[in-house]
Amino acid sequence: xxxxxxxxxxxxxxxxxxxxxxxxxxxxxxxVADAAGVDCVLVGDSLGMVCQGRRxxxxxxxxxxxxxxxxxxRGIHRSQGTIWVVADMPYGSYAESPEQxxxxxxxxMQAGAHMVKLExxxxxxxxxxxxxxxxxxxxxxxxxxxxTVYALGGYRVQGREEAEAQLLRLQSKELQEAGxxxxxxxxxxxxxxxxxxxxxxxCHTIGIGAGNGTAGQVLVLHDMLGMNLGKMPKFxxxxxxxxxxxxGAMQAYVQAVKDGTFPxxxxxxx
Ligand code: KIV
Ligand code: NA
Numbered sequence: 001x002x003x004x005x006x007x008x009x010x011x012x013x014x015x016x017x018x019x020x021x022x023x024x025x026x027x028x029x030x031x032v033a034d035a036a037g038v039d040c041v042l043v044g045d046s047l048g049m050v051c052q053g054r055r056x057x058x059x060x061x062x063x064x065x066x067x068x069x070x071x072x073x074r075g076i077h078r079s080q081g082t083i084w085v086v087a088d089m090p091y092g093s094y095a096e097s098p099e100q101x102x103x104x105x106x107x108x109m110q111a112g113a114h115m116v117k118l119e120x121x122x123x124x125x126x127x128x129x130x131x132x133x134x135x136x137x138x139x140x141x142x143x144x145x146x147x148t149v150y151a152l153g154g155y156r157v158q159g160r161e162e163a164e165a166q167l168l169r170l171q172s173k174e175l176q177e178a179g180x181x182x183x184x185x186x187x188x189x190x191x192x193x194x195x196x197x198x199x200x201x202x203c204h205t206i207g208i209g210a211g212n213g214t215a216g217q218v219l220v221l222h223d224m225l226g227m228n229l230g231k232m233p234k235f236x237x238x239x240x241x242x243x244x245x246x247x248g249a250m251q252a253y254v255q256a257v258k259d260g261t262f263p264x265x266x267x268x269x270x
Pocket of ligand 2: 046
């Protein structure tokens, strides 16, 4: 298997092959995801919940993200080294200025990331443009953006109303224009996520709780293994239930996303 790169992702998209992504926070799980043929790994700030037991991602620091990104990168180097590594920019690490974002993005890249992810639309376009112009690949994130959960009022579906949907469409286009090569769409109605995907030919949408019309899918690793400290989101499928191993569960996930059997739009009521 050739290493996953931006041209390789664009090629997959052009061929109609779905992009697979899972989160990982440590060397061993990252190495197994790499060996299982997952296309991308996300060192998500969901580690605040999964690893640190927090109730939100707001408390996650750059120090935390650097520690986990470096661990994941080392694990991948000891495996096949083909997986594309995305690292979340944590709360407070990019909102101040494009310069602040650049400084923190560089630190994540030096820890082993290939791409950084930041949440939000509108004001973020300028920051995305700043990073991309300086050679840092960027993944954007719209819909339910957990870092702003207190402003949003809770973990719930975004873009149900037409005005909200229009704003998401507009912000998605601005982010593609700014050079974002990937866009996570979290908890948005399937039809909206599919139409945004159609609108963005140069930016690959990765859905979570956003139906099966996106260019790719992502799940939190522990969720898809059936391990969750809170309430399991409805859109998650437990891939461990029928697999004999973690690697088997990851391979089943890759298979299901590639052949279009996950996600199943009928499971989730938007
Ligand atoms: O932190 C995370 O795990 C994420 C995914 C849910 C997209 O941002
Ligand atoms: Na995140």
